[in-house]
Amino acid sequence: FFFLMIRRPPRSTQSRSSAASDVYKRQVSTQSTWGKKFKFQKMLSSGIPDLVVIHPLVLLSVVDHYNRVSMKSRRRVVGILLGEVNKGVLDVTNCYAIPFEEDPREQNIWFLDHMYHETMYNMFKKINAREKVVGWYTTGTKFKPHDIEINELIKRYTPRPILVVIDVEHSDPNSLPNEAYTSIEEVRKDGTIVRNFLHLPSTVRAFEPEEIGVEQLLRELRDVNMTTLGSEVAQKISSLKALISKLDIIRFYLDQVAAGTAAPNQQVIFNLQEIFNLLPNLNSQELIDAFTTRNNDSSFVLYLCSMIRSIGALHDLLNNKISNREAEREREKEKEDKKAEREKDKVAGNEKEKGEKTEKGEKAEKKD
Numbered sequence: 001f002f003f004l005m006i007r008r009p010p011r012s013t014q015s016r017s018s019a020a021s022d023v024y025k026r027q028v029s030t031q032s033t034w035g036k037k038f039k040f041q042k043m044l045s046s047g048i049p050d051l052v053v054i055h056p057l058v059l060l061s062v063v064d065h066y067n068r069v070s071m072k073s074r075r076r077v078v079g080i081l082l083g084e085v086n087k088g089v090l091d092v093t094n095c096y097a098i099p100f101e102e103d104p105r106e107q108n109i110w111f112l113d114h115m116y117h118e119t120m121y122n123m124f125k126k127i128n129a130r131e132k133v134v135g136w137y138t139t140g141t142k143f144k145p146h147d148i149e150i151n152e153l154i155k156r157y158t159p160r161p162i163l164v165v166i167d168v169e170h171s172d173p174n175s176l177p178n179e180a181y182t183s184i185e186e187v188r189k190d191g192t193i194v195r196n197f198l199h200l201p202s203t204v205r206a207f208e209p210e211e212i213g214v215e216q217l218l219r220e221l222r223d224v225n226m227t228t229l230g231s232e233v234a235q236k237i238s239s240l241k242a243l244i245s246k247l248d249i250i251r252f253y254l255d256q257v258a259a260g261t262a263a264p265n266q267q268v269i270f271n272l273q274e275i276f277n278l279l280p281n282l283n284s285q286e287l288i289d290a291f292t293t294r295n296n297d298s299s300f301v302l303y304l305c306s307m308i309r310s311i312g313a314l315h316d317l318l319n320n321k322i323s324n325r326e327a328e329r330e331r332e333k334e335k336e337d338k339k340a341e342r343e344k345d346k347v348a349g350n351e352k353e354k355g356e357k358t359e360k361g362e363k364a365e366k367k368d
Contacts, residue, residue: 047160050088052180052202054164056214058095058137059177059204065097066139066168075104076139078150080117081164082124082131090162094131096120107146112153121157135162135182141171143181148195151183163197174242178202 058081065077078100083092098117102110121133136154138147143165154161160182167177180202183195206214250272256262280287 048182048198049085049090049162049200051090052162052164052200053089053091053205054178054180054202055091055093056204056206056210058092059166060217061095061097062137062139062166063168069097070139075102078112078136078138080121080133080154081135081137081162083134084130084132085134090134092134092162092164094124094128095137096124102146107144108149110146110150112150114153114156117157133157133161135164137164137166139166139168141165141167142179143197148183148197151197152195162200164202174238174245176202176204178204 062077062079065079069075069077077097079095079097081092082094082096083090085091098120099113100111124131133154135158136150143163147163151161151163163181163183165179165181170177180200181197182200184198185193185195187193253262253268254272257264282288
């Protein structure tokens with residue numbers, strides 16, 4: 001059901017109702033963007049993408065792989081991710097499964113068939129040469145310690161592989177089912193170099209043909225009795241719950257930093273400051289007027305729709321009464337016509353009986 005979260009972004013309209021968003025955009029555009037540019041250039045120079053975009057075909061393929069191989073055993077599955085990088089954004093557009101086994105008792109014992117991977121990639125390359133090996137995926141809610149060794153094996157085919165952990169059961173409905181990581185080298189105080197996973201921002205996005213296909217697939221999953229307004233309200237509630245959970249995580253981290261139990265991360269602090277800088281200035285009279293105008297426009301549209309609905313209902317009621325009255329008149333007319341026919345038949349029967357009696361009397365007189 002997490003594919004329901006894939007939505008086309010709303011299109012901006014040039015009207016008075018969009019004045020609030022225009023004011024907010026002007027406030028954002030006046031703020032400093034040097035921090036984002038610095039972060040973007042730093043990530044490009046290191047080969048780490050700024051954003052990992054997972055497409056619906058990848059999610060569908062991973063779920064199908066898991067259902068075919070490990071639905072009963074509950075073991076995780078592994079596969080290769082294909083895609084391309086454009087301006088710091090990594091688009092993961094395709095994937096395929098590869099044979100993988102691991103010992104549940106000894107985590108360091110695992111097997112990945114890289115020969116099968118090379119054969120599959122050669123076939124995929126004939127179909128679409130632009131799609132390159134960008135990383136690998138695994139199912140579950142988090143990565144395992146020995147995944148860093150698997151990541152080193154994938155480095156034979158791409159210099160900076162991306163690990164995407166996909167929760168096929170979607171245990172947390174308030175968040176996306178995918179998390180992206182990349183490996184980095186850290187130097188400890190004693191001079192040793194260790195490899196760890198670095199979390200990367202990721203999202204789910206679809207091209208227009210993919211979105212149309214996903215909507216066709218999800219028609220059977222959606223509740224047909226739920227109206228569009230009800231589904232939108234449910235999505236808003238789910239989004240607010242996800243926002244509250246993220247705010248709780250931020251508050252917990254800041255409380256730990258303030259108490260001295262956690263070391264402050266300058267990048268996290270910088271991102272939080274960027275979030276606060278992007279918040280609109282609610283004390284601006286221009287923004288207040290824009291929100292008031294938009295609210296009045298929305299209220300006017302709702303009032304007008306209610307009046308039209310009431311007039312339409314009254315019109316249907318009058319038409320129903322008129323049709324019922326005409327039907328009643330037709331039924332009464334039919335009853336009168338049937339009654340007149342019965343009386344006419346009765347008169348004709350009486351005349352016939354009288355004629356028969358007269359004939360019998362004349363015959364009797366002739367005999368006498």
